[in-house]
Amino acid sequence: MKYLLDTHTLLWIVTNDPRLSKKAKSLYLNSENLIFFSITSLWELTIKISLKKLSIDEPLNEFIQIHIKGNDIKFLNIQVPHILLLENLPYHHRDPFDRLIIAQSIHEDITILSSDKIFDLYPIKRVW
Numbered sequence: 491m492k493y494l495l496d497t498h499t500l501l502w503i504v505t506n507d508p509r510l511s512k513k514a515k516s517l518y519l520n521s522e523n524l525i526f527f528s529i530t531s532l533w534e535l536t537i538k539i540s541l542k543k544l545s546i547d548e549p550l551n552e553f554i555q556i557h558i559k560g561n562d563i564k565f566l567n568i569q570v571p572h573i574l575l576l577e578n579l580p581y582h583h584r585d586p587f588d589r590l591i592i593a594q595s596i597h598e599d600i601t602i603l604s605s606d607k608i609f610d611l612y613p614i615k616r617v618w
Contacts, residue, residue: 496604497531582611
């Protein structure tokens with residue numbers, strides 16, 4: 491199976507946060523699954539770090555090397571069809587990063603690992 495990590499999900503995996511569900515952790519650790527992280531989420535991390543709204547233990551480049559590439563997580567690039575889906579995507583969720591992740595999930599038919607229940611208002615698969 492293919493899974494797309496929401497931004498907070500990757501952070502909770504890295505920090506072993508107790509809010510990470512056992513199911514999400516199990517799916518992430520299952521070597522038969524393909525795990526993706528959206529460039530959208532990387533963009534979100536970069537903005538939050540630069541605004542001092544988020545702190546991580548190492549420089550972002552090292553974070554990417556250790557926690558993303560080092561764990562064989564694949565990047566999901568932003569494609570034109572992902573952007574075009576936003577035109578008609580209902581505004582149940584106003585966060586632009588999450589909306590783009592939702593559009594990617596719809597277009598790529600990929601399940602999102604996220605605790606964000608508002609995602610369920612969209613025609614996607616979410617696991618937590």
